[in-house]
Amino acid sequence: MTSGGGNRVAIDIGTSSIKILQASGTADKPVVTAAGYKDIIGLSGDAVSEALKSLAEEIQVSAKDALISISGPSVIVRFISLPRMDDAALKGAIRYEAEKFIPYNISECIIDFQTLRKDDKDNKLNVLLVAAKKDYVDARIGLIENAGFSVKLIDVDSFALANAFLRNAPSSDPNKSYAVLNIGGAHTNVSILKGELIYFSRDIIMGGNDFTSAISRKLGIGQKEAEAAKIAPPKDKEPEVLECVKTVFNDLLDEIKLSFGYYENQAGKGIDEVYISGGTANIIGLEGIFEESLESKPVLWDPMGFADISSAGVEASFFEKMKNRLCIAAGLLLR
Ligand SMILES: Nc1ncnc2c1ncn2[C@@H]1O[C@H](COP(=O)(O)OP(=O)(O)OP(=O)(O)O)[C@@H](O)[C@H]1O
Ligand SMILES: [Mg+2]
Structure with missing residues (x-):
């Protein structure tokens, strides 16, 4: 199923945040006409629909046709x-x-x-x-419809991620293997491509929430405080926060390496480059931990490189600040 372009809105509802990109134009060259983001940590059910509705109103979304994606254990x-x-x-x-x-x-x-x-x-x-x-998909559709949209296309996070990556890839050497990771709040989407072809995808049920919980336990503080400490560690608590980040990251990297190993067995060659995105790609110390474990630097990339964003109606800093988190919504616009 393809969206066929036109006036449409890509809605990425994660467990931590909602990301919206409205666009006109074709799937080849979308023209972004509205963009927005809202934190929904701790919200569920109708409260998420309400949050989506109010965000859409705030950024003046006029499109009714929604492009959405699904992920996780269902x-x-x-x-x-x-x-x-x-x-x-x-x-x-x-x-x-x-x-x-x-x-x-x-x-x-x-x-x-x-x-x-x-x-x-x-x-x-x-x-x-x-x-x-079915019950998961129906609940997702219900959530979007309750906010006043009709669902025109349902994609899968890891495919939207791969599509956004391919459109923005600095190179796509047919002989190279690329791992593209989107580390969100509850999940880490993993897509592995060889050249332009997708060979493997998986959602690891780990993400930013696990870091927050580890910090909460270690420092004996609530989730809200731990969330703040994770994003901007107080000077006197920095060593403890870093230690938690390292421990949880190593567990996540063990899972990621299992996927890399599986691919290596099937394809007869290893991963050449690792690209990362998602809110948790901003976490303190990430680059060093990655490099130590995978022996290569992860590459941060801009999922909006392909799009015309000059009419998005947001401050220029929005896309710079949000670039790690817009990859799924960006990928949806390409279908
Ligand atoms: N500067 C930062 N440092 C560390 N973590 C951050 C930072 N900014 C955001 N995060 C974390 O990123 C996560 C949210 O990322 P994102 O918006 O990509 O998730 P999501 O799409 O809502 O979740 P999912 O797809 O897993 O359900 C949260 O755990 C949040 O704490
Ligand atoms: Mg997400």
Whole structure:
């Protein structure tokens, strides 16, 4: 499904924040006409719809067609290899194949798939399979509709991330492997690409919240205070905050390395470059911890490089400040 351009609004609702980009123009060259961000830490259900509605009003969103994305444990993505067959046969086979990979009852899931590559040598089809729990997707749609929008397109975070990355990639050498990480509040989206092709994606259920909780425990303070200490550590508490960041990051990096190892086994080569984004990409000490663990510097990138942002109606500093957090919304505009 593609959005087909036109007046539309990309809405990325994370567990920590809502990010909105309204655009006109085509998917190739979106013209951003409104942009906004709102913190929703601690909110759920109707309060999130309300927050979305008030943010949309505040930044004068006029589009009704919403592009959204889904992520987390209710969304399963698998890259599978099947014998070559025609589209009709594939449609029939996919549900049976999906049952093997999905830990939920298939009748409770929405299934979608896309053929990625036809491998003539092995007579195989490489297929991307997505299964999402219906109740989760329905709740997401309800949340968006309650705020006055209609859902025109549903993407998956890690695909939107990969699309935004590819459009802004400094280079996409077909022989290079890129890991693109979006470290948010509750999740870390991982997408691995070889050249321009996506080979692997996964959501690790870890993110900024885990850092906040560790700081809260270590310093014996509440979540709100710990959140503030994480973002701007008080001088006398800096060593403790850094220690928490390092411990949690190493756990997260262990998970990330598992994904890298899986890719390396499948592709026969390792990751060449790591790109990061998400609110937690701003965390104190990140670069050093990354470098020590992965032996390469993570690259921060600008997901808005492709778009015309001159009519966005926000201060120029908005995009600079928010660039780490706009990657999913940016990727949605490209569909
Ligand atoms: N300067 C900063 N230093 C450290 N952490 C930060 C900073 N700014 C934001 N964060 C953290 O980033 C996280 C939010 O990032 P983001 O907006 O990308 O998440 P989200 O999309 O709402 O979450 P998710 O997609 O995981 O549900 C929060 O945990 C927040 O504390
Ligand atoms: Mg997010």
